[in-house]
Each structure stands twice: as C-alpha cells, then as structure tokens.
Amino acid sequence: MATNRRALLKQIGLGIAGIGFSTQETFASDQELFGDFQADPIPGLRLSSNENPYGPSPLARQAFAKYSNASNRYSWTLGPALIAAIAKKTAVATENVLLGAGSTEILDLVCKLAASEKGNFIVGFPSYPYWSITAETAGLKKLTVPLTVDKKLDLPAMQKAITPETRLIYVCNPNNPSGTVHKRNDLEQFVLEASKTAIVLIDEAYIDFSTEKSMVDLAAKNDNIIVARTFSKIYGLAGARVGFGVATKKRIEQLSEIQSWPNGSTSVASTAAALASLNDLKFVQDSYRLISEARAYTIKELEKLGMIVIPSTTSFVYFSIKNFKKDYFKILETNKIEGTGLYEEEGKWTRITVGTMKEMQRFINYLQVK
Ligand SMILES: Cc1ncc(COP(=O)(O)O)c(C=O)c1O
Incomplete structure (x- = not known):
C-alpha cells in the first residue's frame, strides 16, 4: 500500500507540476491521475486504501x-x-x-x-x-x-x-x-x-x-x-x-x-x-449498512476459500492466505485488482478493502476461478 500511495502521490505531483509553467495541455488527464479506477465501467478494482465506494455524500x-x-x-x-x-x-x-x-x-x-x-x-x-x-x-x-x-x-x-x-x-x-x-x-x-x-x-x-x-x-x-x-x-x-x-x-x-x-x-x-x-445522516447510515453487508459476504466467501479471517468492525478485512492453494497476488495482478501486500510474512496476512457488493462479488469470483 505504501508503494501504491507513493505512486499515486507521484502521479498527482507530476500533474500539479505542469500547472506552474505551461498551458492546459500539460494538465494530467483523469486517466493519468487515477489510472483505470475512475473509468465507468471500471476495468480494475481499487480495494487498497479503505475509501468509501459510495462517497462523497449527495449533500x-x-x-x-x-x-x-x-x-x-x-x-x-x-x-x-x-x-x-x-x-x-x-x-x-x-x-x-x-x-x-x-x-x-x-x-x-x-x-x-x-x-x-x-x-x-x-x-x-x-x-x-x-x-x-x-x-x-x-x-x-x-x-x-x-x-x-x-x-x-x-x-x-x-x-x-x-x-x-x-x-x-x-x-x-x-x-x-x-x-x-x-x-x-x-x-x-x-x-x-x-x-x-x-x-x-x-x-x-x-x-x-x-x-x-x-x-x-x-x-x-x-x-x-x-x-x-x-x-x-x-x-x-x-x-x-x-x-x-x-x-x-x-x-x-x-x-x-x-x-x-x-x-x-x-x-x-x-x-x-x-x-x-x-x-447527511442517511448517507452515513446507508454507507454503514452497505459496507457491513458487503463485509459479511466477503468474510463468508473468503472462509469458504480456506482463508483464516479476522472478524472486522471496519471497512476492510484482514485474512491469512496461507491455506489458499492458488497464487493470491497473481490473481490480483491478472485481474487488475489493487489490494495490499503481506503485512505479516508469518501466517501470510493481507488486507482487502470492502468495496460495493458488486465489487466484492467480482473479487471473490476471481479467487474462485478453477
Ligand atoms: C488508521 C488510519 N489513520 C489515519 C489514516 C489517514 O487518513 P486521512 O489522512 O485521510 O484522514 C488512515 C488512512 O487510511 C488510516 O487507515
């Protein structure tokens, strides 16, 4: 995640650097600044930085x-x-x-x-x-x-x-x-x-x-x-x-x-x-409910895949991939999913952000592919 965040900051920095001494053409495009993650429909999934996938709120x-x-x-x-x-x-x-x-x-x-x-x-x-x-x-x-x-x-x-x-x-x-x-x-x-x-x-x-x-x-x-x-x-x-x-x-x-x-x-x-x-109380309540539902789904499905999952009261899930038979990180890379690396080598613990239910279904589907 550190590398991802630094890379993103670097990209943003480059975009801003252009503002000082040139015309509009040098402004970075959304694509350059955010990669594929802002495109619609999104070809990749950003499940790395615990962002709220529903925000900002309407108000x-x-x-x-x-x-x-x-x-x-x-x-x-x-x-x-x-x-x-x-x-x-x-x-x-x-x-x-x-x-x-x-x-x-x-x-x-x-x-x-x-x-x-x-x-x-x-x-x-x-x-x-x-x-x-x-x-x-x-x-x-x-x-x-x-x-x-x-x-x-x-x-x-x-x-x-x-x-x-x-x-x-x-x-x-x-x-x-x-x-x-x-x-x-x-x-x-x-x-x-x-x-x-x-x-x-x-x-x-x-x-x-x-x-x-x-x-x-x-x-x-x-x-x-x-x-x-x-x-x-x-x-x-x-x-x-x-x-x-x-x-x-x-x-x-x-x-x-x-x-x-x-x-x-x-x-x-x-x-x-x-x-x-x-x-915007409605937005906060909806975010809480939707993220809780997607989190419960993610935990259940990760467990079915043999992962050891820590109960979470957050917008992300921490789990061990040590019993997972496939190459977890290769699956992320192939499917353009931005997750995180290993936090603890011993036990092979990683983290995934809880996105929308659809995003989590895609994430799980990729992991399920035989
Ligand atoms: C535990 C924790 N603290 C602080 C932050 C920093 O958040 P911000 O500077 O966006 O408020 C984060 C961001 O992911 C976080 O996970």
Missing part, C-alpha cells in the same frame, strides 16, 4: 459545487462553523477541536509535539504506520509491540513496553490493518494508566464502523490523551482531506502553535463538504 457533492465558486476567497467563517458542528456532534467544546488536512496532519502534529523531548514511541505491529516516519524523523525511537494471536493490540504488552523515555503511545482503535476493536472499558483502563507518563494518541479513523464509543470525552479533559478522527472513511471524503483532533484546550493550543495556519489547511470547498456531510 457534500452539492456543497463542493456551490463552494468551488467561492474558492477565490479565503474563508474565515467555514472553519469555525465546521469546528462548531464537530464539537456539537462529539459533545466537546469548540476549544477542544483542531482541523487538519486529513487526520494525517493531526497525527503528524502530535508526533512533533511529543518529540519536543527526546525519547521513544510505542506502536503495535502491524498497525497504521505512515505517521511513524514523522515521529522518527523528529527524533523519537520506535518500539513495536506485536499484536495478540487474535490480531488485537496487545495492551498489557504495550503497557510493559513503556519506559521513562516513552513520549508517545499510538493506539489505532479499530486497528488498521487487522480490523479489531477494543471494548471501551478495556481500552479506557489502559489509556488512563499509560497517559500518566506519555501522550496516548488514539486514532479513530474507523470508529464510525464500530459500535464502541469514541474516546473524545477523555481527550477533552486529559492533557495526555489526544484523539484523531477523519472525514475520509465513512463520510467518503478521502480526497477532500479533512480530519480533526480532539484534545484539551492546552494541547489544542500547543498543536496550533506548530500548525503553520491553525485550522487553515482545509480548502473552502472541502470544509463546506465536510460540514454538509455531518448533516
């Missing part, structure tokens, strides 16, 4: 259209309006919310803040890895703690791994790539203990697919607990780049100091679209 699309016309202006009002809507939705105060260009920006800012004192950070393996490059570049040493056999974060082992030099503990809940979630009570105990000496960063990118309660309430009152959330997943706005952090007023102020333009990284159109998405 978000309207907002994009309306606010693209206002994109010649900076907006001083949309950001605060989005913050107010997020605060209301998550039952915290506006002073507890910081907007970012995706939750990635929030994760990066927290890494930089934690790295203001040298030391180490703790992360499960495998877990969502990209932000950890920022932590390492900022001078923190990475300590990884393997998941349990049922592919959950090993909270007792993470607790044991904490040293006096630990500055940051990353908790991805639900965890990407394994799709497992911790019960609020278990996690709360761990987080309250771990946050006594270091910042606990809880990444809730997929919490909307789970019935477990978010930890934003704890983040709003404990300086050492910070929650990162995103509009990229259930809200279907991955390309719009809108995320937010929830923390105490003191932490939000500290994070704002290291964000070049506090709350200013999201575009006018993206901010308006995120705001509209929050009101």
